[in-house]
Amino acid sequence: MPDVREAAKLLENAARVVVFTGAGISAESGVPTFRDALTGLWERFDAQSLATPQAFRDDPELVWGWYEWRRHKVSSVHPNPGHLAVATIEARVPAATLITQNVDDLHERAGSPDPVHLHGSLFAPRCADCGKPAGPPAAPADEPGEGRRIRPPSCSRCGGLIRPGVVWFGESLPEAALEAAARAASGADVLLTIGTSGLVYPAAEIPRLAARAGAAVIQINPQPTPMDSVALVNLRGSAARILPDLVALTWPDA
Numbered sequence: 001m002p003d004v005r006e007a008a009k010l011l012e013n014a015a016r017v018v019v020f021t022g023a024g025i026s027a028e029s030g031v032p033t034f035r036d037a038l039t040g041l042w043e044r045f046d047a048q049s050l051a052t053p054q055a056f057r058d059d060p061e062l063v064w065g066w067y068e069w070r071r072h073k074v075s076s077v078h079p080n081p082g083h084l085a086v087a088t089i090e091a092r093v094p095a096a097t098l099i100t101q102n103v104d105d106l107h108e109r110a111g112s113p114d115p116v117h118l119h120g121s122l123f124a125p126r127c128a129d130c131g132k133p134a135g136p137p138a139a140p141a142d143e144p145g146e147g148r149r150i151r152p153p154s155c156s157r158c159g160g161l162i163r164p165g166v167v168w169f170g171e172s173l174p175e176a177a178l179e180a181a182a183r184a185a186s187g188a189d190v191l192l193t194i195g196t197s198g199l200v201y202p203a204a205e206i207p208r209l210a211a212r213a214g215a216a217v218i219q220i221n222p223q224p225t226p227m228d229s230v231a232l233v234n235l236r237g238s239a240a241r242i243l244p245d246l247v248a249l250t251w252p253d254a
């Protein structure tokens with residue numbers, strides 16, 4: 001565990017910490033990642049016909065049904081020790097910012113007070129026409145199934161179709177979230193990048209920005225990624241296993 005010790009030392013001495021997460025942190029809760037072989041969503045489903053504005057225009061029932069299936073899946077699982085350890089890190093360091101690419105709510109349910117959702121949320125639908133938030137969706141009544149079409153609800157203001165509140169391919173990231181993320185990354189002493197392939201931009205720029213500004217980057221991932229060369233410490237393994245060890249070494253009383 002020498003590398004975890006090195007990471008713990010960095011964390012212990014850091015005043016400003018950014019935690020940057022991707023699908024890998026939710027993998028051990030049972031939420032599929034996007035690009036892992038066999039189980040990744042983009043290995044099994046066609047992103048162009050499910051996760052683009054054009055896809056929603058062409059077949060809103062297919063797209064809404066698919067996101068309802070994902071929302072149902074996420075609602076039926078629980079935060080894992082990795083999410084809980086992130087919440088502990090946030091509570092322990094003087095200033096912490098959690099930036100996630102995930103559209104699930106597992107960080108919130110683990111006790112993270114205010115994650116920055118760079119890619120939106122499955123729980124924040126809005127009108128595709130006028131943008132009015134649609135309010136929290138009702139709990140999914142039953143398992144919609146991977147390919148089931150469901151008619152999206154209509155907007156109470158303009159009658160337009162309600163769309164998932166996630167960022168699709170070809171869309172810009174929410175401006176306020178991106179600004180908050182860039183600000184936190186450029187002022188960080190330590191940035192932890194956890195469970196992300198580091199392939200999707202502009203999100204993948206965040207750890208690079210932190211490194212350029214002088215932060216020590218610590219990566220947790222079972223696989224090599226393009227972030228290996230950016231990270232000062234590479235912890236090869238699962239988030240649910242390594243993060244609790246890291247917290248226990250940094251704050252033995254946690």
Ligand code: OAD
Nearest residue numbers: 022023024027033034035101119195196197200223238239
């Ligand atoms: P990816 O599926 O691209 O990458 C998941 C990463 O998690 C991989 O590097 C895995 O090796 C790693 N991983 C798998 N299991 C893990 C575990 N137990 N612990 C730690 N790491 C593990 O997911 P993201 O990088 O999050 O965008 O993908 C980025 C964006 O691409 C997503 O936000 C989504 C997708 O298209 C939108 O939907 C806009």
